[in-house]
Amino acid sequence: MINDGVLADGNAGEKMKGGCLGDGSNWRVWAVIDELETNGLSASTPDEEFTTITSRVVCVLKQWANEFAGLQTWQSLLNKNALLHEVEESIVALHLFQTWLDKRNSKSPVTLVDVCCGKGITSLLASFLFRRELYQVVALDKNASINWHHIKAANMIAANGRPRIMIWGDTNLHEIDALVERLGAIGTTLAFIGIHLCKNLSPAAVGLANNLLGVCDFLLLAPCCLPRQARNYAKFKYGPVEGQRFASFVIPVRIHESxxxxxxxxxxxxxxxxxxxxxxxxxxxxxxxxxxxxxxxxxxxxxxxxxxxxxxxxxxxxxxxxxxxxxxxxxCQKGQDSAKPRLVLPPTVEMDVATIEKEKSLFEGYCNLLAKSIQLTDVKVIDVGMVNSAASLNNSANHDNWNAERKSIYIVAVASD
Known part of the structure; x- marks a missing residue:
């Protein structure tokens, strides 16, 4: 398990000779670089909007490829099958994050929180791209057994002036009360980025941001597969089964609590x-x-x-x-009318998925509904038109593929200065 704040004395290792890693010349990172340089992002949004950030990301990828391809420490990141897919999503997220940074009036330090970070590709790119703007990066995930050796190795690179990446393994996003206290103790402005948050993780991230109002000034979410309540609604509306009418369509989302x-x-x-x-x-x-x-x-x-x-x-x-x-x-002289004290629940707002009936797609309707529960000042739902392998099989999102737009829609919320 990686402890809070542990940077670790990761070793970049040595390139394996005659082994499966080789010199790294065939690693997928090179194909990703070539694809981004040749074709740019697979998005329908005008290319010029992402040109600058894409070029900067390509430069970082080239640095990683030249220095780390072939090193065992970096193999699980730079040679992973979904590298292009994850880099593209990070490019969109980091472009929107950069836009917010550029518009900030305040110059107070910012801690970027990579929510449910997985392998930490967004954390790593942010630490290389935003050397001056960030105080630190927090990469948190519930799974404490993820191979984060590349993050530890990156933290050990000398004389780089980059913000450190703090690994918070074994961190449950649903434990909002504990996270409010832990993140609030950092003492800087917080910015949340959550990419591919599955099921009820997206509502949990919104609840966390709502409870850190005044501290969290930026939230970006790219929801993934739909929560159970949304799937219940889809099954009921488009193909009811016996007993399905009793399924819940309501998703509770935590709202601000003093x-x-x-x-x-x-x-x-x-x-x-x-x-x-x-x-x-x-x-x-x-x-x-x-x-x-x-x-x-x-x-x-x-x-x-x-x-x-x-x-x-x-x-x-x-x-x-x-x-x-x-x-x-x-x-006991307490005047309570129950055998023991009643459970006191935190304040929530209920998202009723059944209200999105008129939306053109279930996934977009869910994202619009989720956006309404965010208590930051300026909230937008942005469809960048990113190509999704699932969507490519269905020219448009349909009722048989409820998650077809999951790589395309981003929710962005910012606080006013």
Whole structure:
């Protein structure tokens, strides 16, 4: 597992001779460079819009290819099958990010957060392209076993003046409360980029950005496969099956919650958790293991000492009704009408997918609906016309291929200065 803030002493390694890696001359990165130089992006958006950023990315790719092709550390990135696909998506995202940077009035430092980063191609490109503009890059992903050796190696390149890439492995995007605290502690303006966020990860990213209003000033999302609720709607509308009418079409999205309200909610839910615990399931005050205090092998023989220990343990046990310390359930004077404190949920807005019936495609309708839940000031849904292998098989998005536009539509939201 990669720990928070660990840059690691990655080694670039040596080029393998006579092995499967060879000198790297046949690695896919060279084909990607040739494709971008020859044909540019596979997008219907006017080429000149992406010309500058594409040229800059090609220069970075050439640097990587010349210096790292053939190195085992970089093989999983520079020779991966989907490299062109991921580079193209990153080019669009980084162009929109550059546009926001150029329009900013504030010159405060920016931390770019690569949400669900995967191999980290966007993180790496950003660290090479935006040397002066970025304070650091945070690459976060739930999967802690991803091969990030190329990121560690890049962080070790001397005298480059690039922002460091901090790897946050084992990071669950759905744990919004923990991430709000962790990201807020960085102390800089935050910018989020999330590419290919599958299912409910896109709504989770929106909820995270909403709860970091005033800190997160830029959000870019490229949603991927549709959430279960949207697929439920598609099946019901275009091919209902028995029982499908009872499926949920509603997606909850977290909205902004003040720091004080969040604190009160977490405290209330902590009391609820305490109220649900039983004495036998609490750590023993003598040995810290989980068992009833009366069964602890460390209990003294003296009866008065044992009585005092039992009294202390009871004082440290929460009330089973209200969850607070200092009294028993029988002594509880809380006026609540439930057997234990009620669960306090964070504020949300409900996205009803069934409201997108008149949209020309399910995927575009879902993106437009998701955009409405974003609480940043200026929100746009942009279709860059990127060619998707799935869409190419279907000249237009249709009801049989709900995800056909997933490489083409980007949601961009920025805060006003």
């Amino acid at each position: 720091e004080e309200d969040r604190k009160l909610r977490l405290e209330a839910n902590a009391r609820r958790a305490n109220a649900k615990r039983r004495f036998a399931n609490m750590p023993c005050i003598l040995c810290d293991e989980i068992h009833p205090i009366k069964k602890c092998s460390l209990l003294p023989c003296d009866e008065s000492e044992r009585f005092e220990i039992f009294r202390r343990a009871e004082d440290l046990s929460p009330c089973w009704r209200c969850g607070e310390l200092g009294h028993k359930k029988e002594q």
